[in-house]
Amino acid sequence: MLEDLIRSGQKELQVIIFKLGSEEYAVPINCVQEIIMPQKATRIPKSPKYVEGVINLRGNIVPVIDGKKKFLLKEKSSNPLIDKRIMVLEVENETTGLIVDSVNEVINLNVSEIEPPPIDLEENTEIFCGIGKYNNRLLILINSEKFMTIHEEAKKIEAFSKVTDVIKKARAVV
Amino acid sequence: MSLEEYLGLFIDESKENLQVLNGNLLKLEKEPENTEVLNEIFRVAHTFKGMAKTMGFNYTSDLTHNMENLLDPLRSGKKQATGKVVDLLFSCLDKLEGLVDSIVDKGSEHEDTSVNELVKDLQAAINNKETAEPDTSACQKLEFNEYEQIVIQEAISQGLNVKEITVCISNDCVLPGVRSFMVNSALENMGEIIKYQPSVEEIESGVFLKTKDFDHAVKVLLITHEPDEHIIDKIQDISEIAEVEVSDITAETQINQKLKENNIDTTEENQQPEENKQEDLQSQKAISKVVNQTIRVNAGRLDKLMNLVGELVINKTRIFELSKGLENITGEIQEIVMKLRMVQVDQVFNRFPRLVRDISKNLKKEVNLVIKGKEIEIDRAVVDEIGDPLVHLIRNSLDHGLETPEERIRNGKSAKGTIELHALNEGDNILIKVIDDGKGIDPERIKSKAIAKGFITEEAARSLDESAIFDLVLKPGFSTIEVATDLSGRGVGMDVVKSKVSSLGGTIDISSKINKGTTVTIALPSTMAIIQALIIKIGEEIYAMPLNCINEVIDITANQVKKIQNKEVITVREKTIPLIRMPEFLETPDYIEDPEQPITVVIVKSHEKYLGISVTELVGQQEVVIKPINKKLCSEHYISGATTLGNGEVALILNINNLV
Numbered sequence: 001m002l003e004d005l006i007r008s009g010q011k012e013l014q015v016i017i018f019k020l021g022s023e024e025y026a027v028p029i030n031c032v033q034e035i036i037m038p039q040k041a042t043r044i045p046k047s048p049k050y051v052e053g054v055i056n057l058r059g060n061i062v063p064v065i066d067g068k069k070k071f072l073l074k075e076k077s078s079n080p081l082i083d084k085r086i087m088v089l090e091v092e093n094e095t096t097g098l099i100v101d102s103v104n105e106v107i108n109l110n111v112s113e114i115e116p117p118p119i120d121l122e123e124n125t126e127i128f129c130g131i132g133k134y135n136n137r138l139l140i141l142i143n144s145e146k147f148m149t150i151h152e153e154a155k156k157i158e159a160f161s162k163v164t165d166v167i168k169k170a171r172a173v174v
Numbered sequence: 175m176s177l178e179e180y181l182g183l184f185i186d187e188s189k190e191n192l193q194v195l196n197g198n199l200l201k202l203e204k205e206p207e208n209t210e211v212l213n214e215i216f217r218v219a220h221t222f223k224g225m226a227k228t229m230g231f232n233y234t235s236d237l238t239h240n241m242e243n244l245l246d247p248l249r250s251g252k253k254q255a256t257g258k259v260v261d262l263l264f265s266c267l268d269k270l271e272g273l274v275d276s277i278v279d280k281g282s283e284h285e286d287t288s289v290n291e292l293v294k295d296l297q298a299a300i301n302n303k304e305t306a307e308p309d310t311s312a313c314q315k316l317e318f319n320e321y322e323q324i325v326i327q328e329a330i331s332q333g334l335n336v337k338e339i340t341v342c343i344s345n346d347c348v349l350p351g352v353r354s355f356m357v358n359s360a361l362e363n364m365g366e367i368i369k370y371q372p373s374v375e376e377i378e379s380g381v382f383l384k385t386k387d388f389d390h391a392v393k394v395l396l397i398t399h400e401p402d403e404h405i406i407d408k409i410q411d412i413s414e415i416a417e418v419e420v421s422d423i424t425a426e427t428q429i430n431q432k433l434k435e436n437n438i439d440t441t442e443e444n445q446q447p448e449e450n451k452q453e454d455l456q457s458q459k460a461i462s463k464v465v466n467q468t469i470r471v472n473a474g475r476l477d478k479l480m481n482l483v484g485e486l487v488i489n490k491t492r493i494f495e496l497s498k499g500l501e502n503i504t505g506e507i508q509e510i511v512m513k514l515r516m517v518q519v520d521q522v523f524n525r526f527p528r529l530v531r532d533i534s535k536n537l538k539k540e541v542n543l544v545i546k547g548k549e550i551e552i553d554r555a556v557v558d559e560i561g562d563p564l565v566h567l568i569r570n571s572l573d574h575g576l577e578t579p580e581e582r583i584r585n586g587k588s589a590k591g592t593i594e595l596h597a598l599n600e601g602d603n604i605l606i607k608v609i610d611d612g613k614g615i616d617p618e619r620i621k622s623k624a625i626a627k628g629f630i631t632e633e634a635a636r637s638l639d640e641s642a643i644f645d646l647v648l649k650p651g652f653s654t655i656e657v658a659t660d661l662s663g664r665g666v667g668m669d670v671v672k673s674k675v676s677s678l679g680g681t682i683d684i685s686s687k688i689n690k691g692t693t694v695t696i697a698l699p700s701t702m703a704i705i706q707a708l709i710i711k712i713g714e715e716i717y718a719m720p721l722n723c724i725n726e727v728i729d730i731t732a733n734q735v736k737k738i739q740n741k742e743v744i745t746v747r748e749k750t751i752p753l754i755r756m757p758e759f760l761e762t763p764d765y766i767e768d769p770e771q772p773i774t775v776v777i778v779k780s781h782e783k784y785l786g787i788s789v790t791e792l793v794g795q796q797e798v799v800i801k802p803i804n805k806k807l808c809s810e811h812y813i814s815g816a817t818t819l820g821n822g823e824v825a826l827i828l829n830i831n832n833l834v
Contacts, residue, residue, distance in 0.1 A: 040823070041824075042715070042716075042816070042823065042824040042825065042826060043715065043763070044803075044813065044826065045759075045760035045761055045762075045812065045813070045826075046760070046761065046812070053824075054803060054816055054824050054826075055824060056818045056822055056823065056824045058481075059481035059482070059484055059485050059801075059818065060481065060801070061801045061802070061803055061815075061816040061818075061824060063803070063804050094804065096804075
């Protein structure tokens with residue numbers, strides 16, 4: 001995805017910044033359909049743990065997954081509960097809700113300021129586009145297409161927490 | 175509008191055209207002389223060519239162009255649609271399908287050199303035929319009608335000569351009509367003219383036979399005593415006559431002619447009723463065409479409308495008390511929208527004649543495919559999904575069910591097997607039956623196979639009744655055929671059919687008699703979108719159950735629950751029914767049924783089997799709109815969909831067929 005971006009000659013990428021735990025993440029704005037207040041979801045029996053359930057979005061049934069549970073992020077959010085949101089993402093014609101701790105802002109990220117993921121993740125780089133630098137902040141740029149798949153190998157999730165760790169260290173240095 | 179925007183239209187129409195082409199080619203194979211069919215095929219090829227050209231699909235337009243070239247002489251009767259030609263057309267159809275598929279996938283044709291080969295074949299077929307064909311336009315032979323034949327025969331039997339005389343009038347003759355008239359009167363004096371071609375009227379209006387070298391020629395059939403030379407001399411006397419040819423019509427040519435005529439007669443006779451039928455069909459078609467005027471509806475918009483109606487239905491339940499009028503309106507809207515979703519099963523069925531033709535040719539079996547109930551309507555969602563399972567069943571019937579012609583004759587059956595595809599309404603359900611009159615399934619063989627594969631123990635096998643035995647066939651990995659053929663027998667399949675059918679909320683049932691045949695019945699709900707449902711509470715969670723599979727609801731006390739083989743059962747009217755404790759089964763959080771408390775049990779029925787489901791509370795009966803739910807979320811298929819309730823909450827719909 002990053003290569004595609006560079007190849008297309010696009011200079012800026014508009015992204016939405018959201019928080020899971022203490023880290024800041026970013027997704028391209030064109031895959032976010034809307035951001036809604038959290039609502040009670042109907043539990044689906046025998047579904048994966050990170051699936052919160054399904055909600056009624058104007059007559060459409062939309063599954064909702066918990067971002068922190070999915071990526072095994074144990075840490076508590078630094079944001080108050082009232083900041084919690086459901087980001088409704090539309091990826092490859094499937095609409096899925098993602099519970100995040102807060103949705104912060106929309107920014108224009110310079111494509112030249114995006115770097116590939118810092119560590120060797122073997123084949124598992126697909127969840128990430130890279131790390132975006134913005135006013136001394138490090139944003140983990142997410143490839144929404146791969147990110148929202150309901151089933152995938154644990155490896156990718158591991159890779160995800162690895163990246164999160166590396167970022168944290170990097171930030172400590174900064 | 176750019177071409178891109180036309181692409182959808184092109185694909186839709188192409189698919190329709192391919193279906194028409196398929197149907198007509200099958201017809202053509204049966205009645206190669208039918209010009210109606212040929213015209214229709216020609217028309218389709220032509221439309222195709224036009225559309226493909228506009229869209230810039232060169233392979234497609236090239237192919238259809240050459241098809242047109244081949245079809246044109248067929249249509250005008252200059253050529254016969256032989257089996258070879260039909261086969262060639264069929265392979266064109268396959269190629270077209272391939273091209274259209276690639277257009278669907280990629281928006282463009284794939285590079286395909288085999289198209290060129292096919293085009294070459296087509297061209298070869300066109301040229302071959304044209305050279306083999308006698309040059310009919312040059313000089314037709316005289317043809318005799320029945321009366322003339324009798325006269326000729328009479329004449330020959332009385333020892334008279336019958337001569338066919340061809341007279342060519344030179345090209346620079348100004349009044350060929352006059353000359354031909356002079357020929358006529360000259361010949362009249364020498365004997366009796368049976369036939370004069372062209373007729374006097376035709377000559378008056380300037381119509382003549384044409385030969386290679388001459389524009390004005392006449393043929394005369396003459397009964398005479400005169401020798402050939404005499405006739406030729408007499409005619410040569412007339413000025414501006416360029417050539418005269420005389421040949422004898424003997425008894426032999428006569429017989430040949432007669433035979434030919436007879437042949438034509440019989441085929442004509444055969445065709446007669448068919449033609450009538452055709453005409454009937456035609457008129458029927460004309461009528462149905464008017465009725466069936468269709469509008470292509472954007473599926474997305476339709477779904478949106480569905481959603482709105484869904485919400486409306488929900489609101490209806492809420493304000494039902496306030497306004498009865500609203501119910502009428504919503505009822506009507508609902509009906510219209512439901513009907514919008516319905517399509518005729520024809521859409522699925524019409525691909526089978528071709529399939530059966532191809533497979534039966536391949537297997538060297540003779541098959542008669544009977545299709546009944548084409549007009550039955552079924553939900554759009556079902557139509558898209560049911561095709562593949564049916565293909566599988568038909569393949570099974572052809573491959574394993576029907577015997578070879580020799581075998582059939584040995585068993586005292588007609589050489590030609592029959593496969594019947596039958597759609598019918600039964601209550602709220604639609605049944606689709608695939609019936610063959612083949613060798614049937616041997617329950618003993620299934621039993622031993624099942625034991626060998628470890629599906630059941632020998633002991634259990636003995637107690638199984640017939641229908642339970644046939645159900646074994648539906649188990650994953652089961653196949654009684656030892657050698658996997660190209661078509662089927664790999665032991666995948668029947669279970670796939672079953673899972674597909676149950677994902678559509680239907681059931682499948684097999685019955686079979688040895689040497690009599692096998693019937694597979696698929697029962698499907700006629701509509702997928704709105705159903706009557708029983709709303710129940712399990713713990714604090716609300717679920718919906720389709721009403722059509724609920725048998726009854728009973729209250730039982732704790733001591734009525736017995737245990738058999740460590741499984742809970744209840745006895746209702748002498749029937750022992752397994753019981754599922756739903757809170758436990760669905761892992762409902764914070765709720766565990768107290769085994770000592772009386773419970774409410776909903777008895778459901780599926781596949782002729784009963785199951786008791788314990789529920790916490792009955793909420794009520796309601797129409798619900800089924801909405802699809804991401805299948806990956808409910809991996810075990812106990813949930814068939816979701817619906818929204820009056821308060822905006824989502825309730826899941828239990829898939830009873832997969833619970834039982």
